[in-house]
Amino acid sequence: MAIRVLYFAWLRERVGMPEESVAPPPDIATVGALADWLAARDAAHAAAFAEPGCVRAAVNQDFADRSAPVAPGDEVAFFPPVTGG
Amino acid sequence: MLRIAVQAADFAPGEALDALAALGGGGIGCFLGVVRPPVACLTLEHYPGMTEAAMRRIAEAAVARFDLLGCVVIHRVGRLAPGERIVLAAAAAAHRGAALEATAFLIDWLKTDAPFWKKERLEGGEERWVEARAADVAARKGWGV
Numbered sequence: 033m034a035i036r037v038l039y040f041a042w043l044r045e046r047v048g049m050p051e052e053s054v055a056p057p058p059d060i061a062t063v064g065a066l067a068d069w070l071a072a073r074d075a076a077h078a079a080a081f082a083e084p085g086c087v088r089a090a091v092n093q094d095f096a097d098r099s100a101p102v103a104p105g106d107e108v109a110f111f112p113p114v115t116g117g
Numbered sequence: 118m119l120r121i122a123v124q125a126a127d128f129a130p131g132e133a134l135d136a137l138a139a140l141g142g143g144g145i146g147c148f149l150g151v152v153r154p155p156v157a158c159l160t161l162e163h164y165p166g167m168t169e170a171a172m173r174r175i176a177e178a179a180v181a182r183f184d185l186l187g188c189v190v191i192h193r194v195g196r197l198a199p200g201e202r203i204v205l206a207a208a209a210a211a212h213r214g215a216a217l218e219a220t221a222f223l224i225d226w227l228k229t230d231a232p233f234w235k236k237e238r239l240e241g242g243e244e245r246w247v248e249a250r251a252a253d254v255a256a257r258k259g260w261g262v
Contacts, residue, residue, distance in 0.1 A: 041162055041234035042246050090232070093167035109164060109232075113249035116161070116192060116233025117150060117204055117224055 033104035037070065039080065040111035043087065046080035055104075063089045064098030066108060086112055118187030118209075119180065121172045123163060125195040130205055133189040137209035140186040144213035146220030150204040152197045156237045161194045161203070164232035168192075171231040175223060183219035185210050190223060192233065222260055229257040 034053040044050050060069045067089070071081035081087060089096050090109040102108055118140060120133065130149055137145045152159045176188050188208040197203060206227060208219035235247040 038164070040164055040232070041236070090164070090167060093164070093170060095230075109167070111164070111232065112234060112246065114229065114232050115235045115247040115249055116163070116231050117228035117253075 035066070035102060035104060036107045037066075038107065038109040040109065042112055043080045043110050046076060048076050061101055061103070062098065063091065063096050063100045063102055063108065066102050067098070067110065070110075080110070088113055119173070119176050120187075120189040120191070121169060121176055122191045123165075123168050123172070123194060124191070125193065127193070127202060128191045128205060130202070130207075133191065133205055133207055137187055137189060137207055140209045142186045142209040142211050142216070144211070144216035145207060145209050146213070146216035146218075147205070147207040148220050148224045149202060150224075152199050152201050152203060154199050155240045156199060157240045157242075158238040159197045159201075159203070160236045160238075161192075161197065162234045162236070163192075163194050167232050172227070175226045175230055178226070179208060179219045179223050182222065183208065183210060183215040185215065185219055188219065188223065190227065192227070192231070194233070225253070225256045225260065228253045 034055045036053055038051045039047045056069050060066050067081055070077050088111055091100050092107050172190050176190050179188055186209040191205045206223035208216050210216040238244045
């Protein structure tokens with residue numbers, strides 16, 4: 033089973049798509065490892081993840097930090113710090 | 118009473134306040150956020166599903182912490198022009214202190230804990246994503262939760 037990855041705001045613009053389904057190797061088991069693996073895919077992903085300090089994440093729609101576990105079947109979102117209100 | 122809404126359409130602040138006033142409390146606090154110049158156009162993006170859940174958590178935390186009779190949080194998404202309403206946070210309580218504090222709590226939390234992103238186009242045509250403000254994070258931390 034794959035991981036569903038969503039992108040929002042300028043991460044979406046830089047990656048060039050709002051979401052994708054990915055199947056990383058089994059040793060990719062945290063948010064941080066997934067981000068690094070995605071960043072190595074191509075230039076667009078590299079640009080999106082170029083500033084790790086500006087990238088936030090959610091796993092299954094809950095905010096998560098880089099050490100949070102991810103597994104096949106999860107929905108993982110990457111986005112900039114939120115600016116609503 | 119909790120009313121949470123994420124919508125493209127405008128909303129009627131008076132209707133929301135009337136509904137809160139009907140709960141029998143003595144005070145209603147209200148914050149209304151509006152698009153202002155030099156922003157020529159504001160586009161709001163959100164994370165459907167997570168947004169509503171986050172707003173509900175924020176509203177439930179406010180009700181519990183300030184013993185509210187009810188609260189309303191409405192946030193618009195999509196393209197908005199100067200003068201248009203963006204967000205309403207309102208709280209009903211027995212007395213004004215709790216109502217006003219809860220309103221500040223709601224909007225401070227909304228700015229840091231709900232997945233919305235603003236892109237603004239300035240009057241000169243320049244487009245940029247709004248950056249998170251350290252002051253907003255500090256305001257959120259000030260509530261100590």
